[in-house]
Amino acid sequence: MPSDIEIAKTFSARPIDEIADALQIDPAHRMHYGRDICKVSLNALKSPRPRSGRSHLVLVSATTPTASGEGKTTTTIGLGQAFTQLGESVCLALREPSLGPCLGMKGGATGGGYSQIMPADRINLHFTGDFHAITSANNLLSASIDNHIFHGNTLGIDPRQIVWRRVMDMNDRSLRHIVVGLGGKGQGIPREGGFDITAASEVMAMLCLASSAEDLQERLDRTLVAYNYGGEPIYARDLKITGAMMALLRDALHPNLVQSFEGTPALVHGGPFANIAHGCNSLVATRMAMHYADWAITEAGFGFDLGAEKFFDIKCRLGELDPDAVVLVTTVRALKMHGGKAKTELASEDVEALELGLENLDKHIESVQHFNKVPVVAINRFASDTEAELELIKQRCEQHGVSCAVTSHHADGGKGALDLARLVMESVEKNRPFIPLYDLEMPILGKIRAVCRQMYGAHDIAFTKQAEKDLRQIEALGLSELPICIAKAPSSLSDDPLLHGRPRDFEVTIRNLHVNSGAGFIVVLTGDIMRMPGLPKSPAAERMHLNPEGGIEGLE
Structure with a gap:
């Protein structure tokens, strides 16, 4: 099969205005970034919903990730394309890729095969500058804290109790713990500090959970940044800098509209990681997808235990959302790795290893049920999968009383996920209101x-x-x-x-x-979780280059 980049070259994006027209987004709410991308103003949410009835929200998550790759984003995109092929009104709501993983171990994060969003090179590298704006706003606050201390420290900030950290959108382990202010009296007050990756910034989380510009301003104002010498909290509003932070975030507030290979609209906005943050795209993008389409399909990062738990317990609770369907993505390869099989041995049939690995699927199905939901399992098929292996997963799903579909959207695009789409539509009829794992009043x-x-x-x-x-x-x-x-x-x-x-x-x-x-x-x-990843021995950046035509090669 051709590489993702080779496949992408065979597709031409439709003008983004055609995609926006299909959603019936008023041209006055569009902010263009060239021919293929536009931001959609938050004011678009104030327009009447252009379609009758209510929208259905579909959440896509997965079993525990492995080095074999489960294809959660690819499945989300393929499922959206299947809904498009079925003639349904659909819009995806996805996270933005982070430069760190794109240049590190993961590579691109815009789907794969014939289920991708485009333009992949721009989405993966810089996009519309949202991550840069978040980084700048975060670090303006950091600079203001140290500047306040340097110029007299009227707030009495204790340099040993500053909890706000700098960020950058790059994997750089050497910046996890640093000392700032070295070089003499004119360079600031020496103190310990450090960097997190931008995806872990609280500014990222605030932008993704804010319902409006006013809400984001309030969140910035109440952000805890340090304690004074008396142990009393210092907030961002005390530094009188949140207005400038809002100015930097002005455009980043608005979701980005792109499309899949098959013309399915996708709102791509915000990118907190699920292992070190709350792992969901922005609340406003999800609401916008639901506002303009009958089916809104979103995903929660990493496995269900990380991204989806936070989707329910944080995002749904705050945003008053309740998914109508939950898709749990898995693969034969991943489950065999969970059963003890090495990555280099996954191409050969091993029903025994698969049987052992199915316990991971068991746990995630049970976890979905803890929220009072019944998942639809998507078996993302690879060429090396055998019928015996696929049948074993199907039987396990039957034992749990959940439906499952074998998908081939990576190789076949939307038509490879038609069975999954039909099962998702059927599952909506059995939907039950979600129940949080805990009450907020609990200790x-x-x-x-x-x-x-x-x-x-x-x-x-x-x-x-x-x-x-x-x-x-x-x-x-x-x-x-x-x-x-x-x-x-x-x-x-x-x-x-x-x-x-x-x-x-x-x-x-x-x-x-x-x-x-x-x-x-x-x-x-x-455990030992870090909020600033490091680069692997052979990062993806080593395989990227700019070709003579100005295109980017190796980003996959």
Whole structure:
């Protein structure tokens, strides 16, 4: 099969105005970035819904990720294209790729095969500048904190208790822990600091959860950035800098409209990672997709235990959303890896390894049911899959009472996901209101324990001394009723990235708790999780180059 780049060259994007016209978006609400991309103003949400009836929201998630690749984004796009082929009104709502993974291990993040969104090179690299705006706003606040201390520190900020970190959209492990202000009196006050990746920035989370510009302004104002020498909190509003942050974020607030190979509209906006943030595209993009189409299909990052849990417990609770259907993506290859098979051995049939790996699928089906939902399982087919292996997964789904479809959207585009689309449409009739995993009134300890036990299968949690100290501080601030956002290794249901399949009888170590008062949740760091990834030994960037025609090669 040709490479993703070779396939992309065979498709020509329709003018983006044709895609916007199909959704009936008023031209006055379009902000063009060339022929193939436009932003859609938030004011478009104030226009009357152009279609009768209510929209159906479909959530796509997956089993625990492996190095073999499950194809969650590819499945989301293929499913959207299948709805288009069935003559349905549909719009995708996806996250924006981060430069760090694109240039690091993952490569491009715009789908694959014949189920991609375009223009892939622009979406993967810079796009409309949203990540740059978020980075700039975040770092303006960082610079303002150090500048305030340098010029007299009238707020009495304790340099040892600054909790706001700088960010950049690049994997750079050497910046995780740094010392700033070196070089003499004129260079600032020396203190420890560090960088997170932009996808983990609280500004990213705030933008993705804000319902309007006014809401984002309020969130920025109430963002906790430090404590003074008396232990009292200092907020971003105290530095009188949030107006300038809003100015930097002005255009980034508006969702980006692009299209798939088959002309399915896609609103691509916001990009928090699910292992270190809340893992969902922006609330306004999801609402816009629902406003302008009868079917809105979105995804939640990494496995269901990470992105989808936060989708339900944070995004749905805040945005008053309730998915009508849940799709759980898996592959024969991934489940064989969970059964102990090496990546280099996945091409050969191994029903025994698959049988062992199916426990991972079992757990994710149960996890979906914890939210009072019944998933549709999508088996993303690879050429090496055998009928015996596919039949084994189908039988396991039958045992759980859930429907499943074998898909070939990577090779066949939308027609390869038609069976899945039909099952999703049928599942809507059985939809039940979602139930959160925990009540907000529960103590933070109880919320963490609920997620770790019900989503991960842990028997308990263990707090470090630092986490206990963080917990007392959060309780003193009166923020115990916020939801939690657990940062955890994505490659395992546990906090140990090397434990595959369905780990049992393990504890989750809670290392730190961070207040994200602007975003409106508590970040819970587990195990050895890092909020700034590093590059692999052979990063994807080594295989990229600009060809003589000005195109980008190697971005896949």
